[in-house]
Amino acid sequence: MKKLDESALGTDFYELTMMQGYFLSNNNPQVVFDMFYRSNPFNGGYVVFAGLNDLLKRIESFAFSAGDIDYLASLNTFDKRFLKYLEEFRFQGRIDAIDEGTIVFPGEPLIRVEASLMEGQLIEGMLLNTINFQSLIATKASRVYNASNNGELMEFGFRRAQGPDGALSASRAAFIGGVAATSNTLAAKVFDIPAAGTMAHSWVMSFESELDSFRAFAEIYPNNAILLIDTYDTLGSGIENAIIVGQELKAKGYNFGVRLDSGDLSYLSREIRKKLDQAGLEAARIYASNDLNEHIIETLIHDNVPIDSWGIGTHLVTGGSQSSLNGVYKLSARQMENGSWLETMKITNSFEKATNPGRKQVWRFFDENDSPIADLITLEDEKIELDQDYLFYHPFSEVDFFTMRQGRFKSVKPMLQLCMEGGKRTKLNPPVKELQKYTLEGLDAFHPSYKRLMNPHIYKVSLSSELKRLKTRLAVEGLQKLNNR
Numbered sequence: 001m002k003k004l005d006e007s008a009l010g011t012d013f014y015e016l017t018m019m020q021g022y023f024l025s026n027n028n029p030q031v032v033f034d035m036f037y038r039s040n041p042f043n044g045g046y047v048v049f050a051g052l053n054d055l056l057k058r059i060e061s062f063a064f065s066a067g068d069i070d071y072l073a074s075l076n077t078f079d080k081r082f083l084k085y086l087e088e089f090r091f092q093g094r095i096d097a098i099d100e101g102t103i104v105f106p107g108e109p110l111i112r113v114e115a116s117l118m119e120g121q122l123i124e125g126m127l128l129n130t131i132n133f134q135s136l137i138a139t140k141a142s143r144v145y146n147a148s149n150n151g152e153l154m155e156f157g158f159r160r161a162q163g164p165d166g167a168l169s170a171s172r173a174a175f176i177g178g179v180a181a182t183s184n185t186l187a188a189k190v191f192d193i194p195a196a197g198t199m200a201h202s203w204v205m206s207f208e209s210e211l212d213s214f215r216a217f218a219e220i221y222p223n224n225a226i227l228l229i230d231t232y233d234t235l236g237s238g239i240e241n242a243i244i245v246g247q248e249l250k251a252k253g254y255n256f257g258v259r260l261d262s263g264d265l266s267y268l269s270r271e272i273r274k275k276l277d278q279a280g281l282e283a284a285r286i287y288a289s290n291d292l293n294e295h296i297i298e299t300l301i302h303d304n305v306p307i308d309s310w311g312i313g314t315h316l317v318t319g320g321s322q323s324s325l326n327g328v329y330k331l332s333a334r335q336m337e338n339g340s341w342l343e344t345m346k347i348t349n350s351f352e353k354a355t356n357p358g359r360k361q362v363w364r365f366f367d368e369n370d371s372p373i374a375d376l377i378t379l380e381d382e383k384i385e386l387d388q389d390y391l392f393y394h395p396f397s398e399v400d401f402f403t404m405r406q407g408r409f410k411s412v413k414p415m416l417q418l419c420m421e422g423g424k425r426t427k428l429n430p431p432v433k434e435l436q437k438y439t440l441e442g443l444d445a446f447h448p449s450y451k452r453l454m455n456p457h458i459y460k461v462s463l464s465s466e467l468k469r470l471k472t473r474l475a476v477e478g479l480q481k482l483n484n485r
Contacts, residue, residue, distance in 0.1 A: 008064045008089065009071070012125040016072070019118045020082045030335040032359050033120045035111040035127060037327040041136055045456030046446070047325065048142050048439055049110055050173045051134030052100035053429045055127055056420055059091050062123070093119050095420035098362065100430075101138075101176055101439035102415070103446060105461045107395050108362045108377055110327075112416055117334070124329045132325040133166070134173035139325075140294075140316055141177025142443060146451050147298035150440075152309040153179040154196045156289060157317030170317035176435045179312075191432045198226040198259050198287065210237050214245040218256065225249060225256040226287055229272075234263060239272050243279045250281065257285035257308070265290065266305050273306035287311060293320055294453055330355045343470060347478035356395070356467060357474050362415040365404060371445050373409065378464040384412045392462035398472075401462075 022028050040047060064072075064086045072078050072086070093115025104110055111127065113120050144153060155174045161167035171187030181196035182188055188195035199217060207213035210232060218225040227245065229238030239258065246256045258276075260268055265288050276284045288300075289311035297310060314320070332355065333341050343357035359380040367373050376384070376392060384390070387406055394400035419427045430438075449457035463471065 007068055008062050008086070008122065009068050010126050011122055015121050015125055017077065019121055020078055022118050022121070023082050023085060024079060028117050030114065031117045031120050031331060032333040033113040033124070033329055034109040034332045034355070034360070035113070035131060035327060035329045036107055036109050037132075037135075037325050039106050039326060041139060041319070041322040041325055042143060043454075044139070044143060045450045045452065045459060046103050046105060046139070047135050048138035048177050048443075049098055049102045049104045049131075049135055050100060050138035050176050051130040051169070052097055052111070052419070054134065054169070054172070055130040056095070056425050057429065058126060058130065059095075059123060059420065060423065060425060062091055062126070064089055090423055091115065091119050091123060092423045093420070094418070094422070096416040097419050098415045099417065099438070101435040101442065103372075103442050105375060105459050107356070107461050108375055109360050109416065112360070128327055128329055132327040134169055135327070136319045136322065136325040137170045137173035137317060138177035138439070140319055140322075141174040141179050142439065143294040143453060144297060144310070144312055144316060145178030145440075146443075147294040147301065147453060148310055149301050154309060154311045155179045155182045155184070155316055156311045156313040158184040160314040161317040167317065172432060174316055175432050176439055178436065178440060193432060199228050201228060201231045204228060204231040211241040211244060214241055215248075218245050218249055222249060222252065222254045225254065226259050227256065228259045228261060230260055230262045234260065234268055235271055239275050243275065243281065246276070246281045246284055247279065255283050255285075257287055259287040259289065259311075261289045263290075265307065266300055266303050269305045269307050285309060289313070291315070298453060332356065332360070333358055343474060345471065345474050345478075347475055354471070354475060356463065357470055358467070360467065364413045364415055365409040366411045366413070367408070368410045370411070371447060372459075374404065374460040374462065375415070376404075376462055376464055377467060379466050379470070382464055382466055386412065391465050392460065393465065393468040395461065395463050
């Protein structure tokens, strides 16, 4: 039996009905689809692009089983000839994408799919499902990481995530975004990332006394004794009993920690730190949880609280205030019968929703400190040289532009890279530890103003002169056709 994420039924139903329509009408040219998102989540300044390697793995194994075909036949919607075609279906297209873990921005193509129309249409739902969710959670994790001043984060969200599959993807994405460990044991195994956990209040409550519970835990786990001290009275029995056990562990050569899961974390952590230090337990660590998010953590960090590690659950693995990333998948070109390519775009009265036509590339410009300063979306055959000036046109305005002078940038990088050809991966699947390192290094390269939680500086993503002219011409021609009907 195929895994659920390998079944080609993991798509929206209308993709299949459209696909059959293309099949029966013999309308299946080579096309180009772009995946991009429209606006930054959390009112932030960026997105961490995540989920790509999971997506490529799924596409490689994407197929209809005999049971899938039987189910589709039972719906009395699909022609037998089309079902026969699906029996042998495998994705044979090409995919270019920005490297997973890259910091990206609205409007720029993150994934470019070149395939037959039927192939490109079928993978739309799975592509958006994978990329939108993991990019959202990786971005959230990076915001928490920044808010904690690059502190130690533990992801505790398994029980609050959207089902087992959502929990697994969330743990992967959160690690890419900067967390140090996860409580999700399966995710730790599958992705080879550290597993972490302390104890629940039920552990403390199951013993005759709080002290007995702490001693039992410390005896079993002397190397990882993190004691939950707020079951009864944090500053009364909780910290006092923890100090007794901490001193016993110290005498045996072990360190320990205490965890707070309720109350005023600023006040309590200061009082606890004072008590621990007075007891000679200066090395003891303080862990905090309790419905944390990046804004709470940032406030506590600014308040100089003595908290060493942060446990984040619900607000991290669900996206918190942001339910989804608004990524979309749009047709940008199709091949004509004579082999030439026809650029296409969505034309709408809302200019900000008009898409960018053609086969495109994204170029990132860097200053003398190797910090990104702006991105330029161009047509694929445009080349960027270091000894030229370039006009950067605002993607939604007809009149706004600026000139990138050749002396202002030191280097430039094409962002879309080949990662699948003929339905087979052309790049190895990097471990998530490498993806996390790449993400954090990339994030560190940006000026802090782009990473502010509130009112971040807007990173410039612009259109080249050629792309701007093409988009304007197609928009005018499209509107003329509409008006002449």
